[in-house]
Amino acid sequence: MVKKERYKEKFMFQELKNKKVLFITTKNLDYLRNTQELRLLREQAAQVSVIGVKDKSYPLRLIKVFFKLLFTSCKKYDVVFVGFAPQLIVPFWSFKFKRSELYIDFFISMYDTLCFDRKKFSPDSFAGKRLLNIDKKTLRQADKIICDTKAHGNYFAQELGAHPEKLQVLYLEADKSIYYPRHGEKPQEARGKFTVLYFGSVLPLQGIEVVLEAMNRLKDDPNFCFYFIGPIGQDIQKPQGKNIHYRHWLSQDELAQYIDFSDLCLAGHFNAEIQKAKRTIPGKAYLYHAVGKPMILGENLANHELFSEQEKGIYFVEMGSGEKLAEKIKKIANIGR
CATH class of the missing domain: 3.40.50.2000 (Glycogen Phosphorylase B;)
Known part of the structure; x- marks a missing residue:
């Protein structure tokens, strides 16, 4: 809870x-x-x-x-x-x-x-x-x-x-008329795979470079399917692989569907250099929680105000490390098998 x-x-x-x-x-x-x-x-x-x-x-x-x-x-x-x-x-x-x-x-x-x-x-x-x-x-x-x-x-x-x-x-709250468990089916490309989702507006404090590094470390593992939703600029190198899928942006209803069929969602924030990232809870965490999805949060005081690893499906990871994030994703995937 x-x-x-x-x-x-x-x-x-x-x-x-x-x-x-x-x-x-x-x-x-x-x-x-x-x-x-x-x-x-x-x-x-x-x-x-x-x-x-x-x-x-x-x-x-x-x-x-x-x-x-x-x-x-x-x-x-x-x-x-x-x-x-x-x-x-x-x-x-x-x-x-x-x-x-x-x-x-x-x-x-x-x-x-x-x-x-x-x-x-x-x-x-x-x-x-x-x-x-x-x-x-x-x-x-x-x-x-x-x-x-x-x-x-x-x-x-x-x-x-x-x-x-x-x-x-006043903590944020998801719109539960949109974000709720739907129990929908995965797309064909994700079926039989541990599906990991990240979405964001690509602000610096979100630490997307950490997410992309973690994806790059796992891009050749056929057991995973990654979805990255957000407007990544051409100046950012994106890892490519058969199990990595990019979406520029989605409507709220479409986003809710993607969250629903994912096995794990990445919340963050993951940037370790910007202090604001340690003082705020990412808005996406509220959406993931409303849909009942397991998620990984950055290890900081703000996230611990509301969330605890004693709660099922809540995980924390050291901020700023794509390697640590990849290790955490693999560990959670193995727990779920």
């Missing part, structure tokens, strides 16, 4: 019982975190109004959200809840929220993500310092700060000055 701390989320949202809430997000409305928070808000609040749009273009979404905010009176709301990326809303619009409690979902630090995760800016550069100031200002203005793990919350408190008493953890 997932550890009980996960269920504190419903206690937290009881604070909003019978209140009028304005929910604001710059992320697409069907984004997993948005749908989860809106569901929980609607279970408790007396009224939930939403400012958000469905456009695929992020700049266009941001412009439309700003336009709607310009003509929205926030005085009638007890709580303003800013979802994904409050750094794009709070520093510019906080004057409209003065009569309401301000809740923010500080899902990511822009400073951490752009300076240390994706390395777009140096922390000491003008842009890096500006990002740090925006993060700190956003956290300072909030009355309640929602984060995705305790480890991430500790980072926000220690490095960005978030007040510890404002922090509350």
